[in-house]
Amino acid sequence: VTGSGVASPQQYDVEYLTPISVGTPPLVLNLNLDTGSSDLWVFSSELPPSEINGQTVYDPTKSTSAKKLEGATWEIEYGDGSSSEGDVYIDSVAIGDLTVTAQAVQAAKNVSAEFTADTHDDGLLGLAFNTINTVQPTRQKTFYDNAQSILDAPVFTADLKDDAPGHYNFGYIDSSAYTGNISYLPVDSSQGFWMFTSPGYAISKGGYKITEMKGIADTGTTLLLLPTSVVLAYYKQVDGARYEGTQGGYIFACSATLPDFVFAVGNNARITVPGKYINYAPTDSSGTTCFGGIQKDIGIGFSIFGDVALKAAFVVFDGPNQQLGWAAK
Ligand SMILES: COc1ccc(CN)cc1O
Numbered sequence: 001v002t003g004s005g006v007a008s009p010q011q012y013d014v015e016y017l018t019p020i021s022v023g024t025p026p027l028v029l030n031l032n033l034d035t036g037s038s039d040l041w042v043f044s045s046e047l048p049p050s051e052i053n054g055q056t057v058y059d060p061t062k063s064t065s066a067k068k069l070e071g072a073t074w075e076i077e078y079g080d081g082s083s084s085e086g087d088v089y090i091d092s093v094a095i096g097d098l099t100v101t102a103q104a105v106q107a108a109k110n111v112s113a114e115f116t117a118d119t120h121d122d123g124l125l126g127l128a129f130n131t132i133n134t135v136q137p138t139r140q141k142t143f144y145d146n147a148q149s150i151l152d153a154p155v156f157t158a159d160l161k162d163d164a165p166g167h168y169n170f171g172y173i174d175s176s177a178y179t180g181n182i183s184y185l186p187v188d189s190s191q192g193f194w195m196f197t198s199p200g201y202a203i204s205k206g207g208y209k210i211t212e213m214k215g216i217a218d219t220g221t222t223l224l225l226l227p228t229s230v231v232l233a234y235y236k237q238v239d240g241a242r243y244e245g246t247q248g249g250y251i252f253a254c255s256a257t258l259p260d261f262v263f264a265v266g267n268n269a270r271i272t273v274p275g276k277y278i279n280y281a282p283t284d285s286s287g288t289t290c291f292g293g294i295q296k297d298i299g300i301g302f303s304i305f306g307d308v309a310l311k312a313a314f315v316v317f318d319g320p321n322q323q324l325g326w327a328a329k
Pocket residue numbers: 015032034036037078079080082114115118121124220221
């Protein structure tokens with residue numbers, strides 16, 4: 001079995017939403033497929049109406065295939081400080097032609113303001129490792145883990161694009177979606193993430209710099225968060241760029257020319273993030289000052305290769321072989 005879902009960018013490619021069917025009759029929810037977390041949670045009829053603002057809600061009492069997981073609860077907090085919590089139903093979940101009939105669907109009873117404000121996002125579908133699923137007393141499996149036994153190949157791929165629809169594919173590698181070869185790196189899943197180490201980087205036509213960057217491939221984070229030394233070296237190449245504390249990051253004139261950022265995948269493969277992707281978005285409606293798509297990873301403990309980096313590549317997530325594949329496109 002295979003499945004494919006379109007990944008549609010929201011404004012400024014801040015996140016990508018994919019239509020997923022839940023329950024019987026199938027309810028289509030637009031979810032953020034997030035390789036940086038492992039909970040599948042949805043806006044639900046159990047939320048106070050004040051916390052819903054246009055989202056489609058899952059009502060388990062309306063799904064003939066829903067079964068409450070008695071006594072199970074969950075609560076999660078994300079890196080940006082947002083959070084949600086609730087209870088759990090076992091129901092059918094499908095992405096394209098791929099259906100998992102007994103998937104833990106975490107129904108939200110409360111969500112933080114950031115999620116209420118995100119009117120098009122009906123929830124998250126976690127694609128990291130089961131070890132960081134938050135359901136208590138018994139943690140639940142991700143959609144990908146549940147699907148592995150029926151998938152033609154036990155992999156999924158992320159093909160996110162700049163201001164254009166891309167795809168998440170399950171069970172196959174679409175050879176028309178990338179160029180050249182796929183370079184595979186070992187994954188350290190000990191912290192529950194798709195964690196890998198890039199041995200070095202280059203800035204535009206500058207020289208290659210050997211410096212280990214240990215980070216996670218995280219479709220649920222918008223920007224590319226890197227070690228301070230790398231970020232300093234990058235913005236040194238951008239006239240007028242400066243760190244603006246009130247904005248919480250590096251800013252520059254929107255008219256600035258931004259160099260490409262190249263990171264190594266193994267010793268002889270490279271992914272080039274076009275400078276255009278690093279001119280992330282205006283900081284205000286005047287559009288004179290722009291916010292950088294590369295920012296510091298301070299305080300996290302590792303780097304985060306978020307959408308700014310991922311949309312420059314075709315990425316293969318291979319759980320059974322604990323490896324990540326990277327290709328240009
Ligand atoms: C507030 O919105 C979000 C917060 C956190 C994540 C996961 N990194 C995804 C979101 O859409």
